[in-house]
Amino acid sequence: MSKHWANKAGDFKRQVSSFREVISASHPVFKPAARRYWLYVSLACPWAHRALITRSLKNLTSVIGVVVVHWNMDDKGWRFLKYPTAKASIDENIYFTVSGGIDNVASQEVKPLASIPNDSDRLWIDGNPDPLNQFERLSQLYKKADPEYNARYTVPVLWDSETNTIVNNESSEIIRILNSPEWDQFVPKDKGPSLDLVPKNLETEIDSINEWVYANINNGVYKAGFAESAVSYEKEVNNLFANLDKVENILKQRYITLQKKYGSDEKQILQYFHLVDDQLTEADVRLYTTIVRFDPVYVQHFKCNFTTIREGYPYLHLWVRNLYWNNDSFRLTTNFNHIKLHYTRSHPLINPLGITPLGPKPHILPL
Template sequence: MGKLVEGKWHDTWYDTKASSGKFVREDAGFRQWIQNAEDAPFKPESGRYHLYVSLACPWAHRTLIFRALKGLEEHISASIVSPDMLNEGWEFDVPDPLYGFDKLHQIYTKAKPDYTGRVTVPVLWDKQRHTIVSNESSEIIRMFNSEFNALTGNTVDFYPQALRQQIEEWNDYIYPNINNGVYRCGFATTQQAYAEAYDALFAALDRIDEHLATHRYLTGAQLTEADWRLFTTLVRFDAVYVGHFKCNKKRISDYRRLQGYLKELYQVSGVAKTTNIAEIKRHYYFSHTGINPTQVIPQGPDLDFESEHNRDLV
């Protein structure tokens, strides 16, 4: 995972020495919005936008799920980068269809030649203005959730006004402890930093498992953005985070309620096709040579996402 510094690529890892061994994620560098408004510079138009994603990345996975659930696949095109993220960062197995680039960092410097920051997925690109709209997944999914409804006629709302406070509370709890918590475990470079992240992670998973005993979804009876933001971490957990990131107190399959909840979300129409466990394992075990220098990819585990979830009993 390298970065651009004033438009020049540098193959450099995160500096955990400056943070006492703790992994600290950088903020996204592009934060513009598509809006269904007359004077908006970025309007929700069919065919105008392109999404760059990795099938391995949980943050990018969110955007693929919302693209599918909101009926946007025919309106927003997409490119998938290689799962192998090595000394040039994210690369394309086939040239980028818009500009013929072979590296994602070229997309960033196309948008801003002197860009400084990490080169991450997802990237939402505007073909009309030839620039990046956003590389912040949490904001991209909200654009997909609401701003294209007039175009698609799909009014399913994963961020309803009445539940927004609860959604935000869950997001604020899940992001540091679970979504980013697994990375805080895996990328920690001191025992103390790892132990702090590990304890917070499993305390959060325990709490949510108990919560699901009396709630169908995080906010109650309605599936929301908060559930999908949690899902993309849960679906990778047993295949990658347990072993590769040392999150090995329990598997998700050891949690009766969380496992059923995970299966239910996986079985929502359109979600399974966005989930590629082979690419997920390939990326983490092959790309993180500081953690797995042999680049050997485990053949297991056996995962069960398709059997009866029994969530109808909640």
């Protein structure tokens, strides 16, 4: 795997996903079913993270399994933890939890990270084994789906255990697949009605926000961080912060509107404090995974250091903390240890010594 992510001009270019099927009752092969489909994710990756959040928000944690790769991506790509000799020693049900059994709520605390080697194999902490194929590498999963596949081995992967192939590896499409009401029949009755993250009356606005947030913020931090020329970096980092300013203004106006309606009742305001209208939508999910990584990683590692979210964007800062502290689907899928260790240990071109900064303290501030 090449260590370079940019073209000859020094501009970062993201790979186009290869597997683009859907899951639907009308599909000839891939039909909704409980415990048939699995998500292969990295807790560090923002694209995989939004699939995990969606799965949790849609109450599909007992319906779709999750396999978590090790946080360190070496020159062979993502790897799984080694499968124990005794298969009975792993309870498959643990994969049907919020984040595949690695619900490290305390990961916001600063750890002695220097003592953790890149080849650590702490079961349910660094990752977990592949229970379906007992593969050692994510690349083997791709090769099983398509022996001729020769691009990068990315996460998330939506896998069909019945046909033993990849359904989809494009995160924006995976979260739309999971949002389908066709899954509702498998959701436990005690979970209540399913949340629609893309309601028809808001779909146009959600799509519009997603489009410029993806190009300029989600992918913008990568364009700045992986730029291999000063000209490219300066162009991209300026564009990134211009668009963060844009989001800040949207959230400021949302807060002012809610304040006029609910006065000083902060709890009531935060209940409706979202990017689009008064409800949580896909637009919030897609922005969150970048913003929650911003201060712990992107400021220093990707040189996105005009300011931090906590110091420069009061409304964006309130918004991200509200999602994290007031919604388990966001908090329990956010693992700061995986996030920080992955970025700082997996990009030798950017951080050749592999030293992981301990700050900021704390990784996310209280609400």
